[in-house]
Amino acid sequence: MAYNLLKLDAKPSFFCSMIKKIISVLFLAFLCLQGIKGQARYNVSGYIKDSQTGEVLIGASAIVKGINIGTATNSYGFFTISLPKGEHTISFGYLGYTTQEKTLQVNKDVRVDIELSPNSQEIQEVIVSREKGNSNVQRAEMSLVKLDMKSVKQIPALMGEVDVIKAIQLLPGVQSTAEGGSGFSVRGGASDQNLIILDEATVYNASHLMGFFSVFNNDAIKDIKLYKGDMPASFGGRLSSVLDIKMKEGNSKDFNITGGIGSISSRLTAEGPIVKDKSSFMVSGRRTYVDVFFPLFDNEELKKSTLYFYDLNAKLNVTVNPNNRVFISGYFGRDMFGRDINGFGFGNQTFSARWNHIFKHNLFMNTTLNTSNYNYFLESNTNDANAIRWESNMEVVSLKLDFNYAIGPKYQLKFGLSSAYLTFMPGLIKGTNPQSFIQRWEIPKQHTLEHGIYLSNEFDFGRISFKAGLRVSAFQNIGKGESLVISPDYRVTDRIYHPKGEIYNTYISPEPRLGIVYRLSDSSSIKASYSHTTQYVQLASNSQGGNPLDVWFPASPNIKPQQADQWALGYFRNFLNNQVETSAEVYYKNVKNFVDFKDFADILLNDELEADIRQGKAYSYGLELFTRIDIGNWEGWVSYTYGRTLRKTEGVNMGKVYSATYDKPHSATLVLSYRINKQITLSANWIYSTGQTYTQPTGRYEIDNITIPIYSDRNAKRYPDYHRLDLAVNIKTKKSLSRRWKSEWNISIYNLYNRHNAWTINFVQDDKNPNITYAEKTYLFPIIPSVTYNFKF
């Protein structure tokens, strides 16, 4: 199935009529489905929340006993279920929470808000068996992994800094793009093909400190979902994955403070009700303090340097009345580096304002307004002609409407639309002193619009369920701006100026998404999915790990949107009353117009960047085996992935197929934790993967006293295999200073058996005899122990 992209030459009227058609089709679908209702049915709906914090639970289940129908709460903790008139018993459950049953007389639409208690042994005198759902088997969705923060916090972490992105790098089909980095590849996709959203605002650079840490402060985070394929129609704009991260709303019952003191950073979070059960807030901050110790190092460079990062997350939520909730949240983070008079800083800011409205018991609406910004600067504050400042910035403002419509017990309709306005300022250099030899130089700003409209429906026919969705995305380059005229031999021959408001290029792409599940039994199923995705903005980065100076750039008359088709097929089977979940998935992904760069492409401050881009093909395929357990005191997963990632671009590697650096055919992970007793939990992870690819030098020569290697085919060789074992122990202190005070120690050891995994391999000349050349491996992390103290009161 190949969906060709429509490229339109600035004809907004055609575009408008297209949108109108799509809207009318959506409404038709609506009316048809309304007709299905027929007999007397009523809706039971409501929020499912945590009884201790008042936080809504995402993906909690509501199952009607006896008639075997059920549903799950949406991203805002809301559920709707349509039932025939009569008495029904509904069982509400969520992983790690005590299941609650409620018997309801359904003779009109019923609103029921549920509060579930966490299944913690400390609170419950009687141990309640954990109810685990089989929704992983039953639902028509695949290639999806959910992680809860409790499990993530148990994973041994580098320098004790628990990190969401490091945790998802342990999942099957996910590879880190460079050791210790925050970049990740999902099923062979590039790291800029992941849509990373924090409370629905896109995060454009998720890394701190050259990628060693991510921007997500785990104390502020509530829920993580990673879609590796089978992307819901409500998401678009990236080819490979969606990493959907939700911030905590803040405890609406009780005020408390959580914090942690770690080896390199400290965290503090305050949350509590403003009006009990009606409104709450959460504020969380984190800052590193390695630079405080720089003067102690015996390194002159370090002594003169400053280096730190910080994050600030804040969220406010107000329940106006049972049908209206408002959320306002924001993130602000920054990395700062300084050396003498030189400075460098980068960071993200996101803001989201959301309004959840329940129209009827079965129609839920979410409206989101969000902004996101990523910027950096470098400056040299000399008092002479060399004083300059370099800035780059990108900004997005977007508006999104999402509706969930439970039409019947077996029909769930989701639809919505979104529009975003993006501004790119790739680079500006300005003199900061009247004598500066550079006064002002700028790559022209670019502006684009990105729209999406979608409709998706889940049909349940007993053993078979279908999920069918269509997203139509549109992209427009809009003035004020400049477009380049590029000759077939990639020379810029002209620049065309576009005045403010002129739409000078439009792309429209239909993106079908299909999923099917065939339930073999209550505990096993076969699933298949197909998704077509389009990506209009990408990162100009040709280094393996990426760095904070990489800039995003949009599609244009010269750069076609990247398009991917992904097919997946899987078998899902649960054992031991759903305590063991297993799955096997195969996938094939084909990317058209993959954005590649010519050799020695000039990525930074290049006002002719588009001339350095080559578009080619990328494809990846693989098998993922995954077993997740939650039995008694054992929790974790084991996974194996076979995956290949290949590319072919005219003008790169002489047009021959080459492997991506993160093409690591075999990889395996083991992530396990064992609760020894109420106080102590032991956890370990072991990671193995085939070594990354590299380009080998096969000859050498000299030009003006320097040695230049002759390189063979790109990425034709591999580093030695990568493997590593990490351990951690979590110790909860026994009785506390006061009844409220709870604390725990986390002691972790990264790379326990001190394997020197190659971060990079260089071929270098001997200092004394330049004719002696040898291979030199650089490794980043030897065995690293660390201690973190966490508290809550």
Added chain:
Amino acid sequence: MKRLFTIIGTVCIAAVSCTERIDIELDTSDSKLIVNGSITTDTMSHCVRLIQSVPYYSPTPPPPVSNATVYIMEGSTRIDLTEDTNNPGYYYTAPNVFGKSATTYSLYIENVNIGGVSSFRAQAQMPTLLEGYQTNYLDSINVSYNKNWDGWVVNGFAKEPQSMRNYYMFRVRINDILYSDSLNNLVLIDDKFFNGNITEGAAFYFIPEKDTLKVGSKVTLELCAITKDYYQYLNEALTASRPQFPLFSPPPANPRTNVNNGALGYFTAYAIIRASYVMKDKDFLEKP
């Protein structure tokens, strides 16, 4: 600025990384002819050096290519080069040769046998030079000690010509001896950031060795006007020679060449403009 970023990155990595020597087997590519030659606006003997590449781990330096027939065509004029008997592989023109603005030079290398190929050709074009370019590009220089950078800075006073996009290579001679003796200490810059600007003492060149200069030392800045293609070649050769780091390095590749038939290297034509400065007592006041 890019350098500053690399320094910051390197500081971070240096704080945590370690290196060790490892054994890795490498394949061997066929030996290739490597050309490194130029013709400049100076009236002098211009040099073309020919060597042959060796396998990466070879314990011997790349050998010279001797006894080749080497000549340069300027239009229909043939300029012959003769091999220096004391320095095999170095071929020189007669001392009265000089390059002219916007002129095309074709280099011919014949009577060699490298991988079964016996003749090679390269073509270079001298950039278009404005009337009076010898004095218009660069007014003067001075040299000062920069405490922030811990070294000597050659400051240029110049009026950059606005008419076109220019590419420059800066070299320095100290007491007429070439200090910029390798690709690593050339300064390469294009004028996109300061096209047409008047430069009042911007840093054109940096000399990190604190004790290289004495009172009375003569520092000469050579501003070379080069073509875009040669500018790109030099940058690519530099990138190719540098170590690979996942954060910054582009995928390794072979630098461009303007020599045909599978040879590597470059034959170039460029203009040299000079300004000199003699170190004075007062220049040493800032130096620690």
